[in-house]
Amino acid sequence: MSQQFDFCILGAGLAGLSIADSLAEHDFSTAVIDREDIAAGASGTPGGLVNPATGRRAKKVWKAEQCYTTTLQCLQKVQETTEDHFFAKNGVLRPALMEKMARKMRNEYEQTSWPKDWCQWKSEGQIKEMHPGITCVNGGLWLPVGLTVDVGQYLHAYAAYLEQEAGTTFFLNQDPIERYDDGYWRIKLEKTMIRAKHIVFATGRATATSYHWDWLPFNLIKGQVAEFKTANNALGFDHSISSLGYMARLGYDGTFIQGSTYEHDYTHLDPDDQGEEYLRKRLRRTLPRLEKDVTTVNQWAGVRTSTPDYMPILGQHPTDKNLHLFSGLGSKGLLHSKFLADHYVDHLVNGSELYPEIDIRRYCLTNT
Template sequence: MEKFYAAIFGAGIAGTAIANELANRNKKVLLIDPNVSETAPGPPAALVNPATGRRAKMSWNVHLCLPALRDLITELQDFAEDTPIISDTGAIRPAINEKLAENFRESLEKYDWPKGWIRWMEKDDVMAFNPNIAPNHGALFLDVGFTVLVDNYQNIFRQYLRDKGVDCRYETAQYHHHKKDDGFTIQFGEGTEAEAEHVIIAAGHQTPFFEDWEYLPLHRVKGQIVHFEADQDLEWEHATSAMGYSLRRGKRDLIVGSTYEHKFEDLSTSEKAFVQIKGKLEKMYPGLVDKVHKKNQMAGVRVTTPNKLPVIGRHPEHKNLCIYTAMGSKGLLFSQYVGSLLAEHLVGGAAIPEELDTKRFDGD
């Protein structure tokens, strides 16, 4: 029977990241996901923004997370050749009220932002830069912010992993703990089996339903986005983030999000969310809603924890059963660096930062 160092359940943003980090450390990896492929549909765009929320708070360990993601993207873009995986146009955060302007200016003082990452733009500069933006009190401009074309990014990443020797299986599977040692048998739907020294669950919002991880305080928040097409070519390419975001793809497409739905029954899209998202677009770009039409509306779920940071580490009883989840709204930014921490822990025995470790929930 084929033996792997790790079987990873989930080939989304976390699963591909940890698969890559283990492959980089010469480990034999099995990546399993019944819902995706190497040409799968996916979200058309997502934002990488290191200064988030109303206070433009510096994201956790961003000086390590952002370069790790950038390095990976450079490697994937070389591999992808002509298929674009990001739109590297920066992100503007217009201060659409005075309080936001105050907060944003404070963020520039409060945090030790690396040189060239972020700057303040006066109102007149904003209007000269993009006259379509809503009246504002100035803006933060994140030169390091960028838009990821998530469908391309994920499909290319899976192709890249396969090319690198990762065994990618797009089918259902289950794991069973061995009684005699700490290993696992992986059983595929069509009857074949493999063995793995470690199992890593990186199944996004399905993770809380894995019986072994039911004890974790994982919270699921549904979110919807709308993919619009403008009637004419749009004059700007940068991303915009102000109480919502608007991302560009191609000459006319605009991806606007998102809702935060803490109570939900399913992943259907709703008219209520559409109206809310149109409202967000109107706040960022007044009048634009009348010049665009809806191409698509999508729903997904973010997983979060009480400290709003990812969870990585080992199961308290089955030490070779691991997890990588709960990246909230910053999955892309966290993915590579946090993946490298888990890989370093498994392969080299490095300690996991307390704030990320599953151990923070032991005894809950």
């Protein structure tokens, strides 16, 4: 028994589900395969932010308006199909923790063109009024458009949407892909054979070890997050925070997600005591009184795939045009994934040029 598809996507994380969605919107038949399960990799973090101002300077993200609009539309589309609430537009507060940081953030803010009501500079007094007990030096940013997402829950709902509404077929237990003379890629599974004209690698860290793509300069970064809970079962504020990591605030039961570590030299893939202490230290720096009051409920770890220029990689293999790559989303996967998936499918369907910032050819030119 065999099943035939236009595209087979390897990986059921943010990149894989987003490209499956965009392909289905153009009536391509799609299959998604993952070695483990939906959201089993770095995309499955229990809490993340859609924050258009990132880094120490709170710099506006590349293509922020387009990415944010597309992300919000996709979240709303999927949310309509389930009663489980997996995201909230609760805003992101970005306090400066040092005078130098405040100066750089303020300078970046004043030189940046922000859409109306997206980003506001707040004085130290205003931020401390918004959030009593927070560490703040000389002000910071308030982003009312900021979103908080339970990413793992979102991806499970997204997969269910794709299966029910778009006809996407999901499989587990990927075997190696094989190319046959008829022009189709074949993947042998336990009970069926998949034949696909095109293969899309959206496998995150596994991409770096694939012989098809091992010439690309990927950086693998382990990130740990912790779920904390307050003793009195309440927090007293609704927004999330971006400050030496992030604090993702979902629900009203006194729990929140604190992230993330950035481990380049790791020896295992599991969460550990060192990661918990690192996250507590970061929480202590921003919210010292809160850190004393919380207990650790759970921990999670995953490995993100990043690039030297911190931009994703999209494109066709330089010698095999039926092999495609969508990787390197790093910590901005929530914000970039659907916009870039739409952009790439438009490139495939209409021949539009890829943005040079994300085009795989920026590395092909120096490596082939």
